[in-house]
Amino acid sequence: MKIRLLPRITRWHPIATTLILAGTLAAIARFTYGLGATTNLSDEFPWGLWIGFDFLGIGLAASGFTIVAAVHLFHAKEYEPIVRPAILTAFIGYMLVVLVLILDLGRPDHFWHPLVMWNPHSVMCEISWCLMLYTSVLSLEFAPIVLERFNILWPIKWIHAISLPLMIFGVLLSTLHQSSFGSLYLIVPNRLHALWYTPLLPVLFFISCLASGISMILLESLVFSRGGRDLLPTRLRANLAKVIAVILALYFVVRVENLLARGAWHELTTVTYFSLAFYAEMLIGFVIPFGLLVVERVRNSRRGLYAATLMVVVGFALNRMNTAITGLESYPAQTYFPSLIEIFIMLGITALGFSAFSFVVKHLPIFEPVVATPRVRQVAVTARPEPVFLTRHGGDLESS
Amino acid sequence: MLIDLTLCVGCNVCQGACKEENQLPPGEEKYLSLTAYTALSKYNDLYIRRMCQHCDVPTCVSVCPVAALSKADAGPVAYDGEKCIGCRYCLQACPYHVPKYEWSSTKPRIQKCKFCAPRLAKGLQPACAEACPTGATIFGERDELLLEAARRVSAEPTKYVPRIYGKDDVGGTxxxxxxxxxxxxxxxxxxxxxxxxxxxTMSALSKVPNVLSVGGVMLGGIWWITNRRTEVAAFEASEQKGETPRPEDKP
Incomplete structure (x- = not known):
């Protein structure tokens, strides 16, 4: 395989500036002329590229809750160096998605309505609540990094005091809305193509976001370690890669079993637009990276990991875009291709995200060894243990 | 309303009356649109009238995040443009592709048949039912219309297929x-x-409270166990080094 070792995009600044400017102009056009004149959306195809982008942004930001859960809830402390990049990725990802959602709404001036007008039967209502709450949780998780930089330490104590319930709440909210993006489509069994529609959509969305989130953070740790030291030792990177492989296998088994059970595999026996799209996402995003990641040499090599995790992310993007666009082109039979303005807004927002990421990385201690932060929960080495525990373990130690 | 396709002659008077009632620009339209809340489409020799089905358990009402759509006891599914945020989930979800969106507006709303709710409130029939010259569309209580439909099918079984569409399709319309x-x-x-x-979607949404409660307890428990394990490991390590002798060891 001839992949150039971690290619660097040159002239990033002019490219990003152009994209952001073009996106801003496109957004102005969207607000001035309305959705009809500027997008290719229609009554038959009311959701398009932007919804797909939302799925993508949220899914790739899943590292925010998986890594936090692993390090802070499951105490896998050795992964501490990637907690901050993960939180930053999630924070920026969610901000971008909120931005796109507001652009996508027909009445952006009404975006606050879900706060006061509830409908508990609506998946969309649940998602908007989860998004709002989780973005707040992420802001609180991210705030200490900013406050630390400006040496304002007193709020950090408060945030650390509530950090445990906050993190648990964040993980739960993520579990809910990552899967709920799949639930959105449960109500269109007649519209979504059988290769994507299944009652298991929420479960599949959740499983795949775990893989894509971890892949994204591995990818970042590889890209940003080029300067000098590695963010994670090879052994830990390989461990994460193993986790990804297990998740990919789980996803593949659940998805294929479900296709067989529902009889939808018949769609795969003929070569159609839909079956090709399905094969593309499954091969690129799941089968090939799994094949790569089960090989120990690939897990231990930077180039191999780079290729495999990039494939997971691309395949994940295909999966979400297929669910949001391709699968819905089957009924009523139609084609949708985003307009230039839709594309420019999406590219502009993506560029904004990358620029924000590199800006924050430059000015805040994200990829640096963890500086001494005020910690409420210090591991109490000399704490007095309970008597029961002491005698039992003391005895064990003596006997061994 | 009961719509008997065998009686419809395709005169389009219903659409005209609907447009007049809703102050829409006149002119015959073949498909539902922003300016046609009902439309006749032709299949061979049959005309079929389309409009909002005003479902008993409406999909659009269930998906709307801000409850801009609501189902009245009297039947109509009503829409409140002031609440609407424009997420267009109703367009995506409606099994009959009924809501139409004001794409060209910068403050867009959806448009669809209103079941002439203001007329119903005054005790009148919907405009289309009143206008229908052949009795192809009749208005009444749903239970009575179901009895009437069943009577027609059993009286002339050769004329009709033995099915009342909407009796219990998608939960009844x-x-x-x-x-x-x-x-x-x-x-x-x-x-x-x-x-x-x-x-x-309710099958998924109903699990939300469980995920929150069970998940919360489980994650809290995992945190407690792994935290304890770290503490124990740290204590044992310190003990092995002999850095911190147990207080009880001291005489």
Whole structure:
């Protein structure tokens, strides 16, 4: 395989500036002329590229809750160096998605309505609540990094005091809305193509976001370690890669079993637009990276990991875009291709995200060894243990 | 309303009356649009009138995040443009592709048949039912219309297919149809079952409280166990080094 070792995009600044400017102009056009004149959306195809982008942004930001859960809830402390990049990725990802959602709404001036007008039967209502709450949780998780930089330490104590319930709440909210993006489509069994529609959509969305989130953070740790030291030792990177492989296998088994059970595999026996799209996402995003990641040499090599995790992310993007666009082109039979303005807004927002990421990385201690932060929960080495525990373990130690 | 396709002659008076009632620009339209809340489409020699089905368990009402759509006891599914945020989930989810969106507006709303709610409130019939010259559309209580439809089918079983469309399709609709040919030949989606569509998402949404409570306890428990394990490991390590002798060891 001839992949150039971690290619660097040159002239990033002019490219990003152009994209952001073009996106801003496109957004102005969207607000001035309305959705009809500027997008290719229609009554038959009311959701398009932007919804797909939302799925993508949220899914790739899943590292925010998986890594936090692993390090802070499951105490896998050795992964501490990637907690901050993960939180930053999630924070920026969610901000971008909120931005796109507001652009996508027909009445952006009404975006606050879900706060006061509830409908508990609506998946969309649940998602908007989860998004709002989780973005707040992420802001609180991210705030200490900013406050630390400006040496304002007193709020950090408060945030650390509530950090445990906050993190648990964040993980739960993520579990809910990552899967709920799949639930959105449960109500269109007649519209979504059988290769994507299944009652298991929420479960599949959740499983795949775990893989894509971890892949994204591995990818970042590889890209940003080029300067000098590695963010994670090879052994830990390989461990994460193993986790990804297990998740990919789980996803593949659940998805294929479900296709067989529902009889939808018949769609795969003929070569159609839909079956090709399905094969593309499954091969690129799941089968090939799994094949790569089960090989120990690939897990231990930077180039191999780079290729495999990039494939997971691309395949994940295909999966979400297929669910949001391709699968819905089957009924009523139609084609949708985003307009230039839709594309420019999406590219502009993506560029904004990358620029924000590199800006924050430059000015805040994200990829640096963890500086001494005020910690409420210090591991109490000399704490007095309970008597029961002491005698039992003391005895064990003596006997061994 | 009961719509008997065998009686419809395709005169389009219903659409005219609807447009007049809703102050829409006149002119014959073949498909539902922003300016046609009802439309006749032709299948061979049959005309079928489309409009909002005003479902008993409406999909659009269930998906709307801000409850801009609501189902009244009297039947109409009403829309409040002041609440609407424009997420267009109703357009995506409606099994009958009914809501139409004001795409060209910068403050867009959806448009669809209102079941002439203001007229119903005054004790009048919907404009289309009142205008229908052949009795193809009749208005009444749903129970009575179902009895009437069943009576017609059993009186002339050769004339009708033995099915009242809307009796329990997607959980039942306010619009009931009788047809001489199978409904699938008239552009009705054969894949819609009898279960109300909102049940499909409710099966997922109903698990939300469980995920929150069970998940919360489980994560808290895992944190406690792994935290304890770290503490124990740290204590044992310190003990092995002999850095911190147990207080009890001291005489």
């Amino acid at each position: 306010s619009m009931l149809y009788l047809s001489p040919v199978p409904f699938e030949q008239l552009g009705f989606d054969a894949r819609l079952g009898k279960i109300p569509m909102p049940m499909l």
